[in-house]
Amino acid sequence: MATIDREVTARVVLQQCLHAKLQVKPPDEDSEAEWTEIQRGMVIYLCFFKGSTKDVIPKMVVSFSVSSVLNVKLSETDSGKHVSVVELPGDILIVPQATLGGKSKGRCMQYHSNAGKELGMELYAQFISQCQKELESHPSWVEAGAVLRHGTYGNRQVLQLNTNGPYTHLLEF
Amino acid sequence: MATIDREVTARVVLQQCLHAKLQVKPPDEDSEAEWTEIQRGMVIYLCFFKGSTKDVIPKMVVSFSVSSVLNVKLSETDSGKHVSVVELPGDILIVPQATLGGKSKGRCMQYHSNAGKELGMELYAQFISQCQKELESHPSWVEAGAVLRHGTYGNRQVLQLNTNGPYTHLLEF
Numbered sequence: 001m002a003t004i005d006r007e008v009t010a011r012v013v014l015q016q017c018l019h020a021k022l023q024v025k026p027p028d029e030d031s032e033a034e035w036t037e038i039q040r041g042m043v044i045y046l047c048f049f050k051g052s053t054k055d056v057i058p059k060m061v062v063s064f065s066v067s068s069v070l071n072v073k074l075s076e077t078d079s080g081k082h083v084s085v086v087e088l089p090g091d092i093l094i095v096p097q098a099t100l101g102g103k104s105k106g107r108c109m110q111y112h113s114n115a116g117k118e119l120g121m122e123l124y125a126q127f128i129s130q131c132q133k134e135l136e137s138h139p140s141w142v143e144a145g146a147v148l149r150h151g152t153y154g155n156r157q158v159l160q161l162n163t164n165g166p167y168t169h170l171l172e173f
Numbered sequence: 174m175a176t177i178d179r180e181v182t183a184r185v186v187l188q189q190c191l192h193a194k195l196q197v198k199p200p201d202e203d204s205e206a207e208w209t210e211i212q213r214g215m216v217i218y219l220c221f222f223k224g225s226t227k228d229v230i231p232k233m234v235v236s237f238s239v240s241s242v243l244n245v246k247l248s249e250t251d252s253g254k255h256v257s258v259v260e261l262p263g264d265i266l267i268v269p270q271a272t273l274g275g276k277s278k279g280r281c282m283q284y285h286s287n288a289g290k291e292l293g294m295e296l297y298a299q300f301i302s303q304c305q306k307e308l309e310s311h312p313s314w315v316e317a318g319a320v321l322r323h324g325t326y327g328n329r330q331v332l333q334l335n336t337n338g339p340y341t342h343l344l345e346f
Contacts, residue, residue, distance in 0.1 A: 011343070013186060013341060013343075045339075045341050065279075066277060066279075067277030067278075067279070067280055067281075067282070071280050072277060072280055072281075072282065073280050073281050073282070074282065082281075084280065095339075097339070097341050099340050099341055099342050100341055100342065100343060102342050102343070104239060104240030104245060104344060105240075106238075106239075106240070107240055107244050107245055107246050107257065108240075108245075108246050108255075109240070109245065109246070109247065109342060156337070156338040157338050157339065158336065158337055158338055159334070159336045159338070159339050160334070160335050160336070161332070161333070161334040161335075161336075162333050162334075163331065163332045163333070163334075164329070164331055165329040165330050165331055165332070166218075166268075166270070166330065166332050167272050168186060168218050168270050168272055168273055169272050169273065169275050169282060170184070170186075170273060170275070170343065171277060
């Protein structure tokens, strides 16, 4: 059994992809839906809990003592070796996914532990900007033309995903 | 914060989908890859830990006291109401995903808590057969022509996913 005994302030699900496309603006009367997309790289589904502070973000993004989303070796090279998404170098798509904070009660899910909308939005924005900053400090990632894309907080995350094995991992902080 | 304090014997990630396609046999010299696919419904990523027994399967599949994969209300109807995948009625794709048992150590993931291959394969097969049996007891699900499909344990899970919002949830048992 896996014994889990700690407080969690953020939950992340990671999947590697060959291509992913995410709606960032739903269609309305005047305009079509807007989409963002990435090629080979990593999709990061992200959820913050109540009590999270911006202090958790560096741990999630760039920590060297724990597995952070940018340094954990979960991207597969052509030769089958596992490296970080920065080392790949691969694209990154960040998807806000408050549903990951759900806790089951009877047949329904409740989200009482989730960060409120204002805090969640602020932490989401900080997560993106710290990822961007960290990525820009890696010349090999930048020069490869890799990109960071992200969804719109609070929107429905209409997603299309093409993988060579999603290689789904859970990280908690 | 979300306080988590218990032993986990199985971990499941659920995503709703409009269409999903999964490779069940990789290509070889003599034949092309074989695929299975579902339409609107639910993708179940599944991982068993060491110490799991077949006793956990009924809880995961059909329990009425906790949220099981078949009764939890995580499928959205056209009118936006949340119902179970059985009530939708929707297709189901079961994907073995041992990577979900990973625990980070430094920059790498380790899988020491995962059920061994033999136990994992047995529990995976039982999970599928208990799902199938339960689904067949719901005439409305059967008569709607909904299907249960699954990946091949131990294979690379090459997956294509098309969602109207993956609505990603984590359940642990």
